[in-house]
Amino acid sequence: MKLQHLVLFNIGPFRERHIIDFSSDSSSTGYAFFAANGRGKTSIYNAMKWCLFGEVKTRVRATTGSKIKPKKRPIFGEEKDEPLMNTTAYEDDRNPTMSVILIAEGDKGKIQVTRNAVVTKSSQRKYDSVNETLLVQVGENTSSDHKAQELIETFFPKSLQQFFFIDGEALEEYQNMIETDNISGLKEDVEAVLRLPALTRGADDLRAIRKNVKSKIESSNKQNKNAATARNLANKLHKEFVDAQNNVEEIEGRITKLKSKLNEINEKLSKVEDIRIHLDQVKETQLKLDSAKETLARSSNDRARDAEVAWKVLLWQRAEAIYDEYDKQISSASQAEWEIKSLEKENKGLQNDLETMEGICSSCGQKVPDIEEHIKTIENKILENKKELERLKSGEFLPADQLQIRLGRLTSIKPERNDRKRIVESEKKWLADRKRVKSLEEKMEKLSGKVTEKAEEEVGELGQEKGKWEQLIRQLKVDLKRGKEISAAKELEYRSQERKAGNSGSSSNKEIKLDSIIGKLIVTIEDTMLRYKRDARIAVEKAASEVFMEVTNARSTFSGIHLDDSFRARIKLRSGKFATAPSSGMKSMMTISIIDGLRRVSGLEAPIFFDTPGRSLDEEHKQAMLEYFWREHGQQFLIFAHSGEYKVSETMEEFGDRISKAWELKWPGDFRSCLKCKSEDIMHTKKKQITECLSCGHSWDTSVAHTIISELE
Template structure:
């Protein structure tokens, strides 16, 4: 069991001077009160830094060493920091010191720092070769999420109930590690490796005898190929696990940078709209230029209309005059030259009466020619179209101005954002997704090939067994015994895992019912194969409409259940875990903190849990209280509350 005893921190974050936090040996809850920006998360990260040499920021991104130095000390030219942690593990006392010291007077990046680490066990210094192995045994980093966590990390556990989630299996694998399952799986792998070695011995022995030589050589080759395929499958699965981890990190980064990414996308959209409007302006100006090539016709439109009307009148007048002239000629000659008929006296008298005093007709050719000239002229009024195009250009100018102002405002909001990092994360995310798909296809293909090869090895093994050679039979019997033992061991592991899940389910359900405010509505929790927990209503049905607060309580219940059932037990350090909980759930959780682990460190600001409220809820289980006292914006002191 891991038990924290003392934390010393200097030059780290807001802790400029050396500060000390003592952890009572008595089981219970230690509460540290601190307002925002005072250093609660820094305390959690100080413990993480001591064990693993790294610090996590928002989105679980590893922070740069250079950014960790106290800013007040840095402004005075003093860079670097250190953390000292005293703890007990399995009854032995340890002292762990880790720090970073500046190599140059004014460091500007991580390369300007030198790291230092020292581990003592029982007062004796542990060699550098041994300390990494020993620290990994005391507190494996891949299970640290179950001991050091905040509200952001708790949200990851929602993935456990999503079957399609890639993060869920990753978390469930970490859960199995804290529960000790990998040790059992390693035993099964060892048995299978011994069986494979026995098969190779049988193949080698068979290849020495003439009657079984070809069969032995074939089995040797098949086993060698199978081993290569097994190794490749392991490599692909490791690659997939690494890519899945990268995807999880990218997911967290994208979630943390979602606002920045949204602002960047909105700014780019505004710039794109401004560019499109500017391009439209150019097109509209080209349209005006095209239309204006006929603008001179607009000036002549009215004169040509009047000239055309007058030419039509003149032509009609001359046609009428021509008709009179033809009648006059018919009267004078008593003969019509048009129809070549003589005009009767009665008709002549009627025609004469229509002549009146009309003068001589003028030729109609001149009027016809003029009408043809003005009638063939293409007159065009483009003033309306020009006005419409001008209005559209003005509208586009307004759009360009508006979108550029919008982009400018959004850029101001992004002043503190590393846009290149956000874009890089987005690009990396897309690339990782593509690689995951490729690796998954490779795993499926490799698994199919390995299955075929297993069938081939089994067939060759049976043929070799049928040779009935005594020297081979003994080796084959050993190999069969080992394979059968591995199968039994595998069944035992699955039975153990099933029993373990039931115990985790029972522990989590007990904690959940103690923490929830809906005690009469819920019967407990139901666990799935990935250790995801579903709330069960008293009517026996799963509660599908789970609120964010309910998810939070379930996650906390799971953390406590793992502590109660894991071989490796240690302190729980939680940073502001109540952000999604109402007052009722907060009170219930605080009251039940002592059930989650023997040593619980709660980092909160007083608006979450007031001092008096914590004292009333925890009673004698409240073993110590500290507050983070503000000296100035860059300096915080740790003060014990007596």
């Protein structure tokens, strides 16, 4: 598989769409991405992993010889969770979308992998959801979702990704693992490279088949023992079933006899139908009479209760006019008393004005023009008021307090507002109820004289007997239903045990021979796998040694790498001994050599992606590693280097003939020249965080952390 294009959309620091073109006429296999921290070199590395395998995990850790299971990184979430989606896209876009498209050439033609993730937002961020889709095209074959993932497995198995996606940050953990005894993690990697899991599954399948065969043999033997027990239980259940059936038949017989008696009673009743109808009328009338008497008793009680206040109603018919007259007099007396007090107060004020007259009007406060005329006016007003007082005082009014006493006495005999209406209605109801009772009594007297007591007694006895048999039949029908249910349940249990008793087992010689053959096959496969693992260890050791000898700077001292039966790795000296206390650079090169040796043994032709490749390496080993991986006619080798690991200008100058293409990742604020015309004559405004080119006038925002990809010449 050879990469052609990579399209990024809203992943990591890459906002919107970015297209990376790997196609080139050059035969060089080297590709490089240079960037400072946070600019997105690892995001491109992770984008390819997510596109191919649908997940990106946190960095590998290892302890006590085993890899700790890494944590899957989410599409979106809090910063501490290391989400894959561009933060601005997630926060600002209505339907945040992240996608990666990988285009390559393979043995079967064009390969295109498109993976999308769309977030559906809710009112609360914690309830946001994501929908992922996958579309894969290989030649003329196109698949989606889980079938598409299976198609990816045909040209890039997920189990081999660790040998093609190499993380320099995790080399130390991997290194610790391959130097430790009982390193199950490296054994798993070797088995994955050699496709041993498939062979292991074959042996497991045979074990499962053998287990089923043994189970059948044991089951057959067990069935023979269970058959006798089932037979005894079946015999017991059969007896219980027969007893239940007999009970059902007995109940059915009793119901038949009772129905016969009931028919005889109905026949007798049909002969005295007229009498029965008459008695029914008597019975019905008696029930109505009893109900009417109960109603009359209630209305009599209501009538008696209302009669207790009837005297008030009768008395009030005459007293109400007196009450109204007293109420009117109270109003008149109160008005007269108020007017008398007002006039007396006014005269007192006028008399005071006469005695203290100084030429000033007490009403308006102005000087009186004619004092004698003003005095005469006051005296006339006093005389008028006195005449009015004499008239008011000479009126025939009782004092208001005496009128209130009389009014209070009348109030004590005043009935409630609805007493009269209630008394009238209760009287009417009592009269109607009494009339109904008398009417029914007269009807009962007429009906009672038409049938003799003896005839009435005979019909009554027949009716009672009929009711008795009908009640008994209803009860027997309930018992019959329950009996049938018990009988059916007993029959089911009996039939079940009967079948078990008839299924006696018999182990065939064929099954016993099959068990023996499968056992031998399993032993053969296990022996083959042991030999295969031994040969695989030798093959990985040889390939890793070849890589190590190409990248080491001390070929005269070392002879390669040794992997023992426990897959513990050590550096071999030409003297036949092993290197003691090797440097961290030597250990890192040994680790890289083993990883690449595993990759070579796998036989998979795919690009190699190396994130932070210079981790733990000195300058000489860094150069040697690039010399090895960027050799001609090899597989595409992509490094994602921090600008401190490999200097851009020096690397491009030294390996220019080995590098097919290279890119530099920067934020807008990192540029020291115009993004459009490349002029260095630019001006930066810190307050607005805007940079402007003085040559072409182009300006750009330096506050955003959105990466720009620039291809290096």
